[in-house]
Amino acid sequence: xxxxxxxxxxxxxxxxxxxxxxxxxxxxxxxxxxxxxxxxxxxxxxxxxxxxxxxxxxxxxxxxxxxxxxxxxxxxxxxxxxxxxxxxxxxxxxxxxxxxxxxxxxxxxxxxxxxxxxxxxxxxxxxxxxxxxxxxxxxxxxxxxxxxxxxxxxxxxxxxxxxxxxxxxxxxxxxxxxxxxxxxxxxxxxxxxxxxxxxxxxxxxxxxxxxxxxxxxxxxxxxxxxxxxxxxxxxxxxxxxxxxxxxxxxxxxxxxxxxxxxxxxxxxxxxxxxxxxxxxxxxxxxxxxxxxxxxxxxxxxxxxxxxxxxxxxxxxxxxxxxxxxxxxxxxxxxxxxxxxx
Amino acid sequence: xxxxxxxxxxxxxxxxxxxxxxxxxxxxxxxxxxxxxxxxxxxxxxxxxxxxxxxxxxxxxxxxxxxxxxxxxxxxxxxxxxxxxxxxxxxxxxxxxxxxxxxxxxxxxxxxxxxxxxxxxxxxxxxxxxxxxxxxxxxxxxxxxxxxxxxxxxxxxxxxxxxxxxxxxxxxxxxxxxxxxxxxxxxxxxxxxxxxxxxxxxxxxxxxxxxxxxxxxxxxxxxxxxxxxxxxxxxxxxxxxxxxxxxxxxxxxxxxxxxxxxxxxxxxxxxxxxxxxxxxxxxxxxxxxxxxxxxxxxxxxxxxxxxxxxxxxxxxxxxxxxxxxxxxxxxxxxxxxxxxx
DNA sequence: GGGATCATGCAAATCGTTTTGCGGGTGATT
DNA sequence: AATCACCCGCAAAACGATTTGCATGATCCC
Numbered sequence: 001x002x003x004x005x006x007x008x009x010x011x012x013x014x015x016x017x018x019x020x021x022x023x024x025x026x027x028x029x030x031x032x033x034x035x036x037x038x039x040x041x042x043x044x045x046x047x048x049x050x051x052x053x054x055x056x057x058x059x060x061x062x063x064x065x066x067x068x069x070x071x072x073x074x075x076x077x078x079x080x081x082x083x084x085x086x087x088x089x090x091x092x093x094x095x096x097x098x099x100x101x102x103x104x105x106x107x108x109x110x111x112x113x114x115x116x117x118x119x120x121x122x123x124x125x126x127x128x129x130x131x132x133x134x135x136x137x138x139x140x141x142x143x144x145x146x147x148x149x150x151x152x153x154x155x156x157x158x159x160x161x162x163x164x165x166x167x168x169x170x171x172x173x174x175x176x177x178x179x180x181x182x183x184x185x186x187x188x189x190x191x192x193x194x195x196x197x198x199x200x201x202x203x204x205x206x207x208x209x210x211x212x213x214x215x216x217x218x219x220x221x222x223x224x225x226x227x228x229x230x231x232x233x234x235x236x237x238x239x240x241x242x243x244x245x246x247x248x249x250x251x252x253x254x255x256x257x258x259x260x261x262x263x264x265x266x267x268x269x270x271x272x273x274x275x276x277x278x279x280x281x282x283x284x285x286x287x288x289x290x291x292x293x294x295x296x297x298x299x300x301x302x303x304x305x306x307x308x309x310x311x312x313x314x315x316x317x318x319x320x321x322x323x324x325x326x327x328x329x330x331x332x333x334x335x336x337x338x339x340x341x
Numbered sequence: 342x343x344x345x346x347x348x349x350x351x352x353x354x355x356x357x358x359x360x361x362x363x364x365x366x367x368x369x370x371x372x373x374x375x376x377x378x379x380x381x382x383x384x385x386x387x388x389x390x391x392x393x394x395x396x397x398x399x400x401x402x403x404x405x406x407x408x409x410x411x412x413x414x415x416x417x418x419x420x421x422x423x424x425x426x427x428x429x430x431x432x433x434x435x436x437x438x439x440x441x442x443x444x445x446x447x448x449x450x451x452x453x454x455x456x457x458x459x460x461x462x463x464x465x466x467x468x469x470x471x472x473x474x475x476x477x478x479x480x481x482x483x484x485x486x487x488x489x490x491x492x493x494x495x496x497x498x499x500x501x502x503x504x505x506x507x508x509x510x511x512x513x514x515x516x517x518x519x520x521x522x523x524x525x526x527x528x529x530x531x532x533x534x535x536x537x538x539x540x541x542x543x544x545x546x547x548x549x550x551x552x553x554x555x556x557x558x559x560x561x562x563x564x565x566x567x568x569x570x571x572x573x574x575x576x577x578x579x580x581x582x583x584x585x586x587x588x589x590x591x592x593x594x595x596x597x598x599x600x601x602x603x604x605x606x607x608x609x610x611x612x613x614x615x616x617x618x619x620x621x622x623x624x625x626x627x628x629x630x631x632x633x634x635x636x637x638x639x640x641x642x643x644x645x646x647x648x649x650x651x652x653x654x655x656x657x658x659x660x661x662x663x664x665x666x667x668x669x670x671x672x673x674x675x676x677x678x679x680x681x682x
Numbered sequence: 683g684g685g686a687t688c689a690t691g692c693a694a695a696t697c698g699t700t701t702t703g704c705g706g707g708t709g710a711t712t
Numbered sequence: 713a714a715t716c717a718c719c720c721g722c723a724a725a726a727c728g729a730t731t732t733g734c735a736t737g738a739t740c741c742c
Contacts, residue, residue, distance in 0.1 A: 004485045005404075009698055020722050025700060032701095035720065052460045056406065057698035059397045060727050063346075067440075075416070076426035078628070085417035088443055097440050097457065099408075102429055116438065119393040144345045261632060287419070291602060293634035350728055361692050366730060373731095374689060398728035401697050 008049035016045035028053070059121065066094075068146075068314055069117035071101045071110070071127040077230075078258065078286035079303055083150075086307025087126060094315055096123070107131035114140045124314040126150065134159055146317035148310045152204075153328075160317055162309045162329045166283070167208035169299035169333030170253060173281045174212040176335055177251050182279060185213050186224035186249030188238045188259050205255045205283065224249045228259065235259025239266035243278065251279035251341060257286045257298055264292060264340065279341035294339035305331050349390035357386035369394070400462065407435075409487075409655055410458035412442045412451070412468040418571075419599065419627035420644055424491075427648025428467060435656055437464070448472035455481045465655040467491065475500055487658035489651045493545075494669075501658055503650045503670045507546050507624070510640035510674030511553035511594060514622045517676055518592050519557045523620060526554050527565035527590035529579045529600050546596045546624065565590045569600065576600025580607035584619065592620035592682060598627045598639055605633060605681065620682035635680035646672050 014021045019038060026032040027042045034042075045051070059065045070087055072080045084100060091098055099122065101113040110132045117125060124146035129137050134149050138158045141147055147159040152166070174185060190204035203209075206225055213220045226242050228234035235254060242248060243266060254260035260282030264274060272278045274294055282289055282298035289296040309329045316327065355362045360379060367373040368383045375383075386392070400406045411428055413421045425441060432439055440463065442454040451473045458466060465487035470478050475490050479499045482488055488500040493507070515526060531545035544550075547566055554561045567583050569575035576595055583589060584607060595601035601623030605615060613619045615635055623630055623639035630637040650670045657668065 004483055007483075010700095011698075021699080022701085022723080023721060026721090029700080032721090033719065038720080052456065054401075054698050055461045056397060056400045057727090058700075060395075060401050060698080060729090061700045063727075065397065074426065075429070076422045078419075081417045081422045084441070085415065085443060088416070088441065097442070097461070099438050100425070100429065100441050101438070102426060115393060120396045120438070142345055142348075288629040288632055291629055291633045351730095352728075362729080363693080363731085364691060367691090370730080373691090376690065379690080395728050398697090399730075401699090401728080402730050404697075 007054070008051040010051075010053065013042065013045040013049055013051050016049065017041040063121075065121045065123055066096050067120075067122050068096060068098050068124040068126060068311075069101060069113070069120075069122045070098045071103055071113055071117070071125065071129075073105050073128060073130055074102050075100055076102075078288065079256070079284050079301065082303035083307040083310075086304040087311045090308050090311035091315070096315075098126075103128075103130065105130035110137075111140060118142065118145065123318055124148070126310045126314060144322045146314050146322075148313045148317070150306060150310060152207075157326070160313045160327045162306055162313060162331070164301055164306065164331045164333050166205050166299070166333060167211045169283070169301075169335055170205070170208045170212035171215050172335040173253060173297075173299055173341070174216045174218075176337060177279055177281075177341060178216045178218065182250045183218055184221070184224070184248075184250040185209070185218065186221075186226070186242050186252040188226050188228060188235055188242070188252060188254045188263060190227065190255050191229050191234070192227050209253055221249075224252075230256055230258060232258050232262040232265070235262025236266045236269075237262075239263035240270070243267065243270045243272065248278070251275075251281065253281045253283070255283055257282035257284045257289045257296060260296055260298065260340075261288065261292055264294070264296070275339065275341050281335075281341045285336060290338065297338045297341035298336060299333050300336055301333055302331050348395070349392040351392075351394065354383065354386040354390055354392050357390065358382040404462075406462045406464055407437050408461075408463050409437060409439045409465040409467060409652075410442060410454070410461075410463045411439045412444055412454055412458070412466065412470075414446050414469060414471055415443050416441055417443075419629065420597070420625050420642065423644035424648040424651075427645040428652045431649050431652035432656070437656075439467075444469075444471065446471035451478075452481060459483065459486065464659055465489070467651045467655055485663045487655050487663075489654045489658070491647060491651060493548075498667070501654045501668045503647055503654060503672070505642055505647065505672045505674050507640075507674060508549035508552045510624070510642075510676055511546070511549045512556050513676040514594060514638075514640055514682070515553040515557045515559075517678060518620055518622075518682060519559065523591045524559055525562070525565070525590040525592070526550075526559065527562075527567070527583050527593040529567050529569060529576055529583070529593060529595045529604060531568065531596050532570050532575070533568050550594055562590075565593075571597055571599060573599050573603040573606070576603025577607045577610075578603075580604035581611070584608065584611045584613065589619070592616075592622065594622045594624070596624055598623035598625045598630045598637060601637055601639065601681075602629065602633055605635070605637070616680070616682045622676075622682045626677060631679065638679045638682035639677060640674050641677055642674055643672050 010021045010024050014024045023034060024042050027034040027039045088098060103110045118141050125141055126148045128150040134157045149159045149161050152163055187206055187209040189206040210220045226238040228238035252263060254263055260280055263280050267274050267278050274280055282296045285298045285300040289298050313327055351362045351365050355365045364375060365383050368375040368380045429439060444451045451470060459482050466482055467489045469491040475498045490500045490502050493504055528547055528550040530547040551561045567579040569579035593604060595604055601621055604621050608615050608619050615621055623637045626639045626641040630639050654668055
């Protein structure tokens with residue numbers, strides 16, 4: 001519509017109604033009283049011209065765009081769409097819209113998108129940073145920008161934050177298997193090199209895994225922790241490395257479902273029966289998890305809840321200004337037992 | 342950043358560089374010459390203040406937002422994320438960003454989102470209308486708005502258009518099965534009531550199915566065409582209705598993979614072997630299709646190509662103005678044979 | 683040396699809103 | 713009759729960029 005050169009403006013409806021633009025504005029916003037019949041004429045003119053206020057002009061004046069940037073790794077990967085949908089739904093209620101950006105976990109792209117969005121004047125940013133640290137993100141968007149970070153808490157975190165209790169779900173998973181007598185646990189984590197320094201130490205979810213195994217009173221074997229890209233073949237390759245050895249774990253947990261599904265394939269390839277020879281547990285509970293054979297036992301990562309919490313936090317922050325203390329939200333995860341473990 | 346009251350402006354860098362805002366603008370845009378050392382000073386000031394031009398102000402003046410609206414049914418459904426990703430990728434190259442909206446196939450939501458986006462001054466709209474006709478969509482956004490419609494061509498279409506040759510892929514599927522001696526084909530289509538009048542007649546993909554069966558020289562049996570919501574349980578229910586009868590088809594094609602996966606479950610429930618007792622074919626080739634058991638034979642709906650074509654068409658239209666003739670793109674589909682048929 | 687051309691910079695108008703200060707009218711209170 | 717308080721409307725100044733017209737000085741050609 002920026003296109004349309006003769007789009008009606010507040011001036012044109014003012015002229016048609018025989019009043020000033022000021023009066024039209026007041027009639028619409030209600031910030032000052034307008035007599036009943038003046039309002040009448042104005043509304044008629046608006047109707048006739050099919051006038052809709054120009055949001056760009058309004059944003060310039062009010063310094064609010066009623067938009068937020070949603071920066072995820074890759075909207076085309078499972079799991080993220082559910083987050084995005086929930087964010088949208090909550091924001092839409094308040095009349096906000098969102099821009100989506102795909103970072104691919106690349107530092108340069110993360111930086112570029114953040115600057116682009118800041119230049120566009122978004123009212124807030126919801127981001128899952130992979131390559132940049134929270135501190136760097138904060139530096140780029142400036143101290144006043146509402147910012148919600150999705151992910152694990154690693155190092156300093158000058159922003160609001162929404163995370164999931166990965167350790168909780170993984171602990172459930174380990175306990176479930178321990179009850180069945182499993183004592184040897186392996187783990188397939190995301191790629192360590194794509195990740196920021198502090199994150200690297202914790203691993204993507206490896207820290208939660210270690211805690212879970214320790215909580216069960218069992219020993220963590222570092223040689224049973226493998227790494228790979230967050231995709232099916234990454235999981236398959238990592239699982240193959242794990243399964244090819246003389247001493248292999250009796251169960252392997254994975255940092256996400258895609259990798260777990262890859263592991264399922266690797267197990268089949270190796271002639272291993274799941275869950276009898278090797279138990280496999282995923283993470284996220286994407287829709288596919290319930291459809292593969294054997295159906296995947298996995299830790300539920302509540303995507304909708306995460307998205308909803310992010311959106312509510314952004315709105316809250318916009319409302320309350322930059323000086324309110326940071327708000328932290330930790331969402332629970334839980335195990336759903338199906339066939340693979 | 343609308344937030345930040347002391348964000349640097351073109352005036353502040355002009356002051357720091359000892360020139361006028363005009364000169365800064367020209368130095369950045371290159372629309373007029375600026376001497377080398379003036380430019381030098383300006384760039385230094387920009388660097389020091391970390392200035393980024395305010396896109397909102399720029400948009401107001403230039404009447405271009407470098408943004409497009411992407412209105413899909415539901416980003417959380419499989420298939421759509423791949424479209425969105427491709428749209429983003431192509432647009433990003435030209436410095437465009439996109440808003441995403443979920444219509445849920447609801448007329449009122451479609452209308453509301455279109456108006457909202459128009460008010461925000463997007464440079465174009467890419468939409469898959471379900472409830473509104475193309476003509477209605479065009480009316481809402483106005484004659485000058487670049488508009489790309491995704492979907493089947495039904496009735497008048499005053500917009501650019503990107504579709505897929507559904508009939509082609511379905512014809513391949515029928516031919517593939519006919520070669521194996523299958524003669525009795527059923528079809529599970531989307532819900533007829535959610536859809537616009539003209540679309541209803543054609544069905545979501547039922548028209549393609551009929552054409553495909555006819556092309557194989559076989560008879561179309563209307564009683565073997567069932568309808569249901571575009572989801573797994575919708576497909577399962579429809580398939581159950583189809584499979585429960587004394588005379589049932591030997592193969593059933595589905596309007597999308599989700600429904601086909603539901604049909605797989607219904608067949609298992611009914612104690613039928615796939616593909617020996619009943620062959621099942623999906624449509625879309627979402628990622629899950631290759632992972633279910635039996636692996637789903639399906640028609641590939643090229644999501645990335647669709648998204649890419651939409652984005653390129655919008656850019657082309659923005660470039661060439663509203664008077665260039667409508668551009669139509671029909672993308673091929675093809676059968677991928679796996680285990681279910 | 684006079685006129686033309688070019689390079690360089692500034693002031694001011696513009697995009698479409700919102701917001702603030704001001705004032706004329708009306709009715710009620712003292 | 714003077715004061716006060718509202719109500720209602722307008723003019724004008726923002727918001728931060730782009731663009732146009734004009735002014736100055738230097739260069740150049742004949």
